[in-house]
Each structure stands twice: as structure tokens, then as C-alpha cells.
Amino acid sequence: MEIEEITPSPRDVLIAHLLTPPLFIVLAVFMLLAVAGSVINPLHEATDELRHYRFVQHLVQLHRLPVQGEMPCQAQGHHPPLFYALGALATFWIYTEREVCAEPTTNPFWQYRYWEVGRDNKNLYLHGADEAFPWHGEALAAHLVRFVNILIGAGTVLLTWLLARVIWPERPYLALGSVAFVAFNPMFVFMSGAINNDVIAAFSGTAVLFACVVLVKSPTGLSRRWGLVLGGLYTLALMSKFSLAVVVVLMVVSVTYVAWQRKQWRLWLEVAVLAGLVTAVLAGWWFARNQMLYGEPTGFERLTELWGARNPADSWGLAIHELPYTWTSLWGRFGYGQIPLPESVYLGLRWLVGIGLLGLAVPFLRRQWHELRPAAMPLFLLALDVALLFAVLFNYLLVSPAGAMGRFFFPALPALAILAFYGWSRWVDWIWGDRRLEIGDSPISILAWIVNVIMALLTAVALFGFLRPAYAQPPEFAANARVPNPTNAQFDAFVNLRGYELSAPAVQPGDELTVRLYWEVTGQPPGNYLLFAHLMNENGLMIAQRDTHPGLGNFPSSQWQVGDRFVDTIRLHMPETMYAPDAATLSIGLYAPDAYRLGITAADGSGLGDALPLGSVALHPAPGDVPNPLSQNFNDQMRLVGYDYNNRVLRPGDVLAVTLYWQAAAPLDQDYEAAVALCDVPCPDWLGPRVTAVTPLMPPTSTLTPGQIISNTMLLSLPGDLSPGAYLIHVALIDPVTKEPQNVLAADGHILDDRLLLAQIRIIE
Numbered sequence: 001m002e003i004e005e006i007t008p009s010p011r012d013v014l015i016a017h018l019l020t021p022p023l024f025i026v027l028a029v030f031m032l033l034a035v036a037g038s039v040i041n042p043l044h045e046a047t048d049e050l051r052h053y054r055f056v057q058h059l060v061q062l063h064r065l066p067v068q069g070e071m072p073c074q075a076q077g078h079h080p081p082l083f084y085a086l087g088a089l090a091t092f093w094i095y096t097e098r099e100v101c102a103e104p105t106t107n108p109f110w111q112y113r114y115w116e117v118g119r120d121n122k123n124l125y126l127h128g129a130d131e132a133f134p135w136h137g138e139a140l141a142a143h144l145v146r147f148v149n150i151l152i153g154a155g156t157v158l159l160t161w162l163l164a165r166v167i168w169p170e171r172p173y174l175a176l177g178s179v180a181f182v183a184f185n186p187m188f189v190f191m192s193g194a195i196n197n198d199v200i201a202a203f204s205g206t207a208v209l210f211a212c213v214v215l216v217k218s219p220t221g222l223s224r225r226w227g228l229v230l231g232g233l234y235t236l237a238l239m240s241k242f243s244l245a246v247v248v249v250l251m252v253v254s255v256t257y258v259a260w261q262r263k264q265w266r267l268w269l270e271v272a273v274l275a276g277l278v279t280a281v282l283a284g285w286w287f288a289r290n291q292m293l294y295g296e297p298t299g300f301e302r303l304t305e306l307w308g309a310r311n312p313a314d315s316w317g318l319a320i321h322e323l324p325y326t327w328t329s330l331w332g333r334f335g336y337g338q339i340p341l342p343e344s345v346y347l348g349l350r351w352l353v354g355i356g357l358l359g360l361a362v363p364f365l366r367r368q369w370h371e372l373r374p375a376a377m378p379l380f381l382l383a384l385d386v387a388l389l390f391a392v393l394f395n396y397l398l399v400s401p402a403g404a405m406g407r408f409f410f411p412a413l414p415a416l417a418i419l420a421f422y423g424w425s426r427w428v429d430w431i432w433g434d435r436r437l438e439i440g441d442s443p444i445s446i447l448a449w450i451v452n453v454i455m456a457l458l459t460a461v462a463l464f465g466f467l468r469p470a471y472a473q474p475p476e477f478a479a480n481a482r483v484p485n486p487t488n489a490q491f492d493a494f495v496n497l498r499g500y501e502l503s504a505p506a507v508q509p510g511d512e513l514t515v516r517l518y519w520e521v522t523g524q525p526p527g528n529y530l531l532f533a534h535l536m537n538e539n540g541l542m543i544a545q546r547d548t549h550p551g552l553g554n555f556p557s558s559q560w561q562v563g564d565r566f567v568d569t570i571r572l573h574m575p576e577t578m579y580a581p582d583a584a585t586l587s588i589g590l591y592a593p594d595a596y597r598l599g600i601t602a603a604d605g606s607g608l609g610d611a612l613p614l615g616s617v618a619l620h621p622a623p624g625d626v627p628n629p630l631s632q633n634f635n636d637q638m639r640l641v642g643y644d645y646n647n648r649v650l651r652p653g654d655v656l657a658v659t660l661y662w663q664a665a666a667p668l669d670q671d672y673e674a675a676v677a678l679c680d681v682p683c684p685d686w687l688g689p690r691v692t693a694v695t696p697l698m699p700p701t702s703t704l705t706p707g708q709i710i711s712n713t714m715l716l717s718l719p720g721d722l723s724p725g726a727y728l729i730h731v732a733l734i735d736p737v738t739k740e741p742q743n744v745l746a747a748d749g750h751i752l753d754d755r756l757l758l759a760q761i762r763i764i765e
Contacts, residue, residue, distance in 0.1 A: 022176045023161050026452065030157055030183040030192075033459050034150045038193030040468045042127045043142050044104060046194030047336050047405065051076045053195050056087035056145055057100045067293060068302045073101035076197070078303045080286055082239035083152075083197040087145035096138040105528075107553045113573070114338035120571060121553040122339050122470035126528070128559055145195050153192030153199045157183040159206040160414035166213055167378045167418070174418075174425060177448030181353070181417030184455030186332035186341070186462035191407055198407040201241035205411030208233045208247045209385050212254035213378045221258050222267040227274025230255070234275065235282040242298055243396070244411060246388045250381060251275065257377060304399070312398040319397035321750070322404035326393070330406025330413075332462050339470045341462055353416070359423025362430050379422070382415040421451065474551040474566040483518040489612050491590050492598040493523040494557070497612065498565075502586065506618035509578040509630060513544070513617065514571050515586060521564040525557040529590045529598065533570050535617060537584045539649050541726060541760045543619065544572040557590075576630050579648065579759035580621040587611040626661040626709070632756050634733040635742035638672060638701065639663045640756060641709060643731070648761045652722040656761065658729060659713045662697060664704035671700040673734040675741070676714045678727050678761075691716050694734065724765050729758040 044050040054075040058066045066077035076084075104125040112121040131139045160182045164175035182188060192199050211233050215226060230251050237244035259268035287297035294302040310318070325337075331349050332341045360379075363372050372379065389412035397403035409416075425444045432443045477483070483499030490496050496519070503514035515533060531550050535543040549556045550568055572586075589611040591597040597610035622629045626642030633639055642661035650656055658676050678691040693714045704710065732741040732755045741754040 020172065022172070023158070023179075026161070026176070026179055026183050027154055027157060029456055030189065031150065031154060033184070033189050033456070033463065034153055034193045035147075036193075037190050037463045037467065038143065038146045038150065039133075040463060040471070041190070041194060041334075042123065042125070042471055043131050043139060045124055045335050045471070046191065046196065047407070048076065049195045050104070052084070052197065053142055053145065054100050055079070055081075055084040056091065056195070057096065057098075057141075059084055059088040060092050060096075060141075061100055065289075068299060069306055071101060073103065074306075075100075078299045079197055080239045080242060080283075082236070083149075083200045086148050086200075087195070090144050090148050091141040094137070094141045094144070096141050098138050102138075107549060109548050109553060111338060112548070115340065117340055117342055117466065119469045119472065119552060119554075121548055122335060123553045124336065126549065126553070126556050126558075127471075142195065146193055149195060149199050150192050152203050153188065156188075156199065156203040156206055156414065159203065159210050160417060163206065163210045163213060163414060164418050166210070166217060167375050171425075171444075173442070173445040173448040174422060177421040177424065177444070177451050178414075178418040180448070180452040180455045181420060182414050184452065184459045185330075185413065186459045187330060187334075187406060188410065188413065189459050190332070190334055190463070190467070191410070196407070197241050198410050201237075201244055202410035202413060204233070204237040204240040205244050205247055205385075205389070206414045208237050208244075209250060209381065209415060212250045212381055215254050216257055216377045216381065218258070221262040222255065222264045222271055224267070224270055224274060226255070227271040228278060230271065231275035231278025232282070234279050238279070238283045239286065241411075242300075243392050243408065246392055247385070247411075249388055250385060253384065254381060308401055310399050310401060312395075315398045319394060319403070322397055326397070326404045326406050326409075328406070329404065330409055333406075334462075334467050334470070339467060341466060345458065345462075353420045355427070356420030356423035359426040360419060362423070362426035366430060379419070382419050385415040386412045386419065388412070421448070424451075471554060473555045474568055477518060477565050477567055479520075479565065484516075485614075487612075488603045489608060490522070490601045490603075494521065494525045494529070494598070495560070495590070496520045496522050497588075500588075500614050502615050502617070504617075506620050507574050508620050509574055509576050509580065509622050509628075511574045512571050513574065513586070514569060515588070515614065517568040517570065517588065519550070519564075519566055519568060521560040521562055524562060525560055527558055527592070529557045529592055531568070531570070531588065531590055532611075533572060533586065533588050534611070535572055535584045535586050537582050537619075539762050541648065541762055543578060543582070543584045543759075544574055546570050546572050574619075575757075575759075576632070577628070577643070577756065577758045578619060579628055579645070580619040582619040584617050584619055585613050586615055586617055587613045626711075627659070628759075633665065633745045633747075635745065636665055637668060637742060638697075638733055639665050640731060640733075643758055645729075645759075645761065648759070650718060650761060650763055651765070652718055652763060653720045654718050656716040656718060657713050658693075658716065658731075658758075659711055660731065661709060661711050662701075663709045664701065664706050666706055668701045668704060671702050671736055672697055672742075673736055674712060674714065675730070675732040675734050676716060677730040677732075678716055678718075679730065680725065680727060691718060691722070696736070718763065722763055724763050726760045726762050728760055731756045731758060 044053065051074050054073065055066060055077065058064070058075060065081055066075050068077045071077070107121060107123050107126055109121040110124045130137070135143050157179055160179045161175045164178045165172065168174045211229055234248060234251065237247055255268055255271055259265050290299040291297045293299070327350070328340065328346045329337060331346060333339065389409055393403070393408050396408060424447060428443050428447060484501040486499045487497045498518040498520050500518065501516040507513050513535065528549065531548055533546045535545065537543060548570065551566065552569070555566060589597050589600070599610055600608040600612050602608055621627070624642060627644035629642050631639055631641055639662070640660060641663045644659045646657035656678070660674060673694055673696050675692065675694045693716055695712070695714055697710065697712055699710060734741055743754050744752045744756055746752050
């Protein structure tokens with residue numbers, strides 16, 4: 001008796017792909033990490049989260065869509081409303097107690113050395129007890145919207161798994177390995193636990209790609225049903241984020257490929273018409289609204305009017321320069337980019353993904369093209385998806401100052417992940433062949449688990465080792481603890497400095513001086529006081545300074561309670577142009593913003609003024625053969641390797657002699673000029689002051705050999721009516737033809753400024 005072979009239905013195949021323990025494990029760990037990241041991350045610290053949240057609240061409180069430029073605050077009113085409608089449905093019942101445009105208290109120091117890994121003033125806003133668990137009001141609403149986004153992120157992980165399973169149904173570990181780059185991408189996990197529309201863009205873009213891959217692998221080809229499916233999914237994409245309009249190319253390519261393969265050109269037309277009609281019916285209203293409000297269907301022109309724009313013709317170099325930052329922010333730059341991971345992490349991920357992508361060439365290197373044939377068209381669609389979304393991202397870099405954000409590439413992240421891990425599988429198959437390991441699994445299955453574990457650990461370390469410390473309050477100390485340098489200085493009635501500690505007795509240019517302050521709160525402050533630390537020499541010239549909220553922004557004085565004891569750690573960075581040898585005194589104090597300083601008293605009640613000296617610090621020059629050695633690169637043409645003054649304390653009418661030591665960085669065909677200028681601290685405009693000297697460098701720079709050092713002394717005659725005070729000295733290298741100052745370049749090549757600020761001088765009466 002002949003037994004009829006039963007072919008499983010697509011539904012049965014889909015269920016089989018879903019009911020698998022590895023997928024459950026990945027989704028569970030992703031959810032745990034995303035929820036943890038959401039709890040760790042204070043409200044509105046993620047990029048643009050406050051503006052996205054305002055869109056949700058606009059729907060909840062005002063019951064209508066926002067109009068660009070209508071609100072007195074910035075909101076993401078240019079985005080399609082799908083994500084925000086979901087957030088509103090989840091939170092409409094919560095009374096947040098705040099208006100749509102409510103603005104949290106901003107931390108003015110949040111960009112302090114933003115490129116550094118660490119925890120120094122990484123918070124954009126000051127956060128209080130109203131955000132603590134159990135949540136209520138705005139905190140509850142925001143966290144519920146975040147949880148909606150976590151579910152959408154989990155959906156993206158699920159689609160990535162299904163996409164790889166559909167392409168290689170007999171190789172499930174390709175799906176497991178691929179999904180690691182999405183589920184355990186630190187930035188994707190972080191953004192899934194925040195309020196934004198980039199995660200839903202990843203979900204909807206991947207849904208379109210998944211449908212296209214299913215279509216090209218379908219044994220039945222086209223049917224009218226595909227017009228409804230593709231139209232619905234394209235609507236989902238357009239209502240998530242307009243940048244996904246480009247995925248229509250994937251739909252056209254996949255439908256055309258199937259029609260060509262099966263000669264279904266009539267169905268091609270029917271599918272195209274149906275998809276267009278469905279999209280027009282479901283999404284057309286949004287573009288019609290934009291046309292009526294802004295005069296064009298996307299609303300992008302109005303966006304550029306409000307937020308600013310670049311001229312694409314002038315932005316190519318800048319866009320290319322921003323690509324490395326975009327790469328790092330694809331994997332993990334939390335907040336607004338001011339909480340980076342160590343550079344080694346980005347480098348390791350670059351190698352991991354890069355080697356995987358190179359593995360796609362292995363079948364060609366081995367001349368085994370047949371290995372690619374079964375998955376050739378799906379792989380092409382994946383590569384096309386990556387190319388299309390990269391083109392969108394690069395175009396945004398050309399037109400927007402805010403374009404360097406890797407999250408804009410999230411819709412193509414699943415495709416990139418699958419391509420990268422499939423490339424790794426090609427390397428493993430080539431090196432290992434068909435041999436099995438002793439445990440019976442194939443090497444690629446072991447690699448898939450290893451990649452998941454590595455990426456999951458990386459995400460955990462990123463969240464708990466870098467994100468959490470960035471927002472942590474300062475450490476406490478016990479009431480009976482022994483503190484270094486006992487001080488017992490009382491700042492008004494609010495706080496007592498029990499002791500302090502300096503990290504070093506001497507510093508050089510570029511060094512970091514750390515001071516630890518042991519505070520005990522003795523009274524409830526009426527508001528937020530700021531802390532200053534000044535390193536000044538005996539002439540009152542500022543060497544280095546810091547201003548910050550206590551706790552490096554995470555423990556403002558408005559949150560203090562009587563009896564709190566904490567250790568504040570303040571860093572002062574010595575400028576590269578610090579004048580040495582010298583000696584300076586470190587003093588600290590507290591002050592009300594734009595107002596008064598707190599008075600300080602000793603234990604016996606005697607007054608100590610409003611700035612407490614802590615200790616002396618010796619200033620030593622950097623090693624070198626010229627005064628004040630340094631190495632400042634002026635456009636790869638000349639380096640300023642040292643400088644000197646004839647005096648740092650002068651009177652009106654005196655002559656300031658500034659000696660500059662220059663080194664040729666390359667063979668030069670121009671005779672550059674040097675400009676020196678004096679202006680008031682903080683010197684906002686270069687060459688703005690009236691005390692300026694511009695002279696050609698001698699001997700002429702065109703005669704110098706690379707490495708040759710010359711010195712030039714420039715004289716600044718100080719006017720007789722020059723006001724007493726501290727002044728900075730500007731130095732610039734001037735192009736003799738264009739008369740434009742040359743850019744000062746950092747070690748990695750990025751532009752710092754077109755001038756260099758040297759140490760202060762003081763004018764006395």
C-alpha cells in the first residue's frame with residue numbers, strides 16, 4: 001500500500017520554527033536585559049526620548065496629532081504616528097501631572113569631556129525621587145511606553161530568527177548565530193528599553209524583508225494575496241518611519257523576480273495595483289495631511305526649517321568623517337552619545353562583523369558557486385536591504401547635523417546580522433569541513449552559542465559596567481570613618497567638608513588632578529548649589545577649573561538630606577598649553593547659580609572666606625628642549641612645539657613678547673604667517689580684539705625641511721587704557737593666500753578649532 005506523503009503547511013512550518021528552546025532562551029535573555037536597561041536608564045536620558053514622549057503625551061492630553069512648529073517646545077511631530085499611538089493606548093489612563101512641554105531641570109555640565117568613557121556628568125537632566133520605584137505619574141507612563149518598545153524589540157529579534165530559518169530551514173544554528181547581533185547588540189537593547197521610533201522601524205522594515213524572502217522562496221509564486229500582504233506591510237513601514245519608504249525597492253525586486261521566474265506578469269500587475277491601493281487607503285491620509293499643513297507630502301522641508309540642515313554639496317567630507325562615529329553609535333553610545341564604550345569594543349565588533357562579511361566571498365574563492373545557489377536570491381535581498389538603508393543613512397548625514405546616529409540603521413541590522421554570521425559559517429565550513437565535534441554538534445552550532453554568549457555578556461557589561469555607573473550617586477562613608485586630611489570646614493549651614501585628598505603633589509601639561517571631597521550634610525539646602533574647584537597660581541591666574549553639580553551631576557544639593565555623607569570625586573585636566581614651571585593652589589567652594597558663594601567657617605567659628613584652599617600643587621613642564629613643550633598640529637603643515645612669554649604680569653602700555661616655536665610637519669610650498677591676539681577670558685572670537693600681531697614666519701616656511709624647528713618672537717603693544725584682568729593669548733597659523741586660519745587637528749585627525757589658546761596673562765593697574 002502506497003503511503004501518501006504529507007507536505008507540512010506554511011503555518012505548521014512557522015510554528016515549528018517558533019517552538020524551539022534556543023529561541024525561547026534568546027528572547028528571555030533579551031527581555032531581561034532590555035528591562036534592566038530601561039530601569040537603569042533615568043527618564044529622558046536616551047537620545048530624543050523626551051521629544052518622543054511629548055508626541056505620546058500630545059495624543060493623550062490634547063487628543064490630536066502635533067503640528068510641526070505649533071508647539072512651544074520641540075517634539076518629534078514630523079514622524080508618522082504608529083509608535084506614538086501604541087504608546088498612547090498603553091498610557092491614556094495615567095494622569096502624569098505635567099503639561100506636554102514640561103521641561104526637566106537640565107544639567108549644564110552634561111557634555112563635559114563627552115567623548116570619554118566614565119561617569120563624569122553623563123546625565124543630561126537632574127533626577128529626583130519622583131522617578132523612583134514604585135512608579136507613578138510621568139514615571140509610570142514613560143516606563144509603560146518603554147515596555148511597549150521592549151515588546152517591539154522582541155518582535156524584531158523574533159523576525160530575525162524567522163528570516164534566517166526561512167532562508168536555511170535545515171540549518172537552525174544559522175538563525176541562532178545571526179540573532180545574537182540583534183538581540184544582544186548593546187545599543188539595540190538600550191534603545192528597546194527607551195522611547196523612540198527606531199525600534200519599530202527595525203521591526204517593520206524587517207517584516208517587509210521577511211515577506212519578500214518568503215515570496216521568492218514560495219513554491220506557488222504570486223497570488224493576489226501578496227498584494228494585500230505587501231501593501232499592509234508597506235503601510236506598517238511608512239507609518240513607523242518615513243525613511244523606510246525605500247524598502248519599496250525590496251518589494252519591487254522580489255515581485256518582479258518571482259514573476260520573471262514563473263512568467264506571472266499578469267499577477268505582477270495585479271499585485272502591484274493591490275499593494276498600491278492598500279497603501280494609499282491605509283497610509284495616504286498621513287501624506288495628504290502633510291501636504292495640506294506643510295505644502296509637501298513628507299513634512300521634511302518644514303523639519304529642516306525648524307531643526308537646521310546642511311547643504312549636501314558641501315557635506316560629503318563631513319559625512320564621511322562622521323561614519324566612524326555612526327558605526328560606534330550603532331553598537332553602543334548611550335545617552336546622546338556621551339556614554340561611550342571602550343574603543344576596543346568597537347574595534348572588536350568591527351573585526352567580528354567584517355570577517356563575517358568577508359566570509360561571503362569564500363564560495364567564490366573555493367570556486368564552489370553552487371553553495372550559494374539555494375539562497376542566492378534571499379542573500380541578494382539581504383544585501384540590497386543593507387545597501388538601501390545605508391544609502392538612506394548617508395543621505396541623512398549629508399543633509400542633517402543629527403545624522404550621525406547608528407540607530408537610523410536599525411531597520412537593516414537583522415539583514416547585516418544574518419549576512420555576517422552566514423559569512424562566519426562559510427569560514428568554518430571551509431576550515432573544519434563536515435567533521436563533527438566530540439559532543440556530536442557541528443562546529444557552526446558551537447560557534448552560534450559562543451557568539452550569543454559573548455554578545456550577551458558584552459551587553460550586560462555595557463549596561464551594568466558603563467550605563468549604570470554613569471547615573472549612580474556618589475559613594476557614602478560612615479560617620480566614624482577616618483578621612484584623609486581632616487578639615488571640618490562648614491559651608492553656610494548646609495554641608496561640612498570633613499576631609500579631602502589630592503591625587504598628586506605635582507602635575508604636567510595634559511595630566512589629570514583628582515580631588516576627593518568628604519562631605520557631610522548638616523542642613524537642608526533650599527535649592528541646587530554648584531561646586532567649583534580652582535587651581536590658581538600666586539598671581540591669580542587660572543591654571544585649571546571645574547564647575548559641576550555635586551556627585552558629578554547625580555546628587556544635586558536639592559536632593560540632600562541631613563545626615564547624608566558622600567565622597568565627591570572631581571577631576572581637573574591640565575591644559576596642554578599650561579605654563580610651567582609654576583606653583584598653584586587648589587581651592588573649592590559652593591555657589592548659587594549666577595549669584596553668591598556660600599560662606600565658609602572653621603570649627604572655632606572663624607570665617608574662612610568663600611573659597612577654601614586645600615593644598616599646593618607644583619606645575620612641571622613636559623619634557624622637551626624648548627619652553628612649555630607641546631605638540632599642536634596645524635592642518636598637518638606646521639606644529640607648535642613650544643612657547644614662552646617675557647612676562648605674565650604686565651601693566652597697560654607694556655609690551656608682551658610671545659615667542660613661538662614651530663616645527664615643519666611636511667615639505668611646504670607656502671610661506672605661512674602667524675597671528676597672536678590678546679582678548680578677555682573666555683575669548684569668544686578669534687582675531688576680534690584690538691591687540692593683535694600678524695607676521696610671516698621666519699625663515700620662510702617654504703625653505704624648511706620636515707622636522708626643522710624655528711622660533712619667532714611676536715610683540716603685542718598693550719594699550720594704555722587696557723582694563724585690568726586676566727587675558728588669554730590666541731595663536732593661529734594663517735594661509736598667506738586665502739588669509740584663513742588653519743585648523744588645529746587632534747591626534748585622530750578631527751578638527752579642534754582654527755586657533756589655539758595659550759596660558760593666561762594678567763594686566764594690573
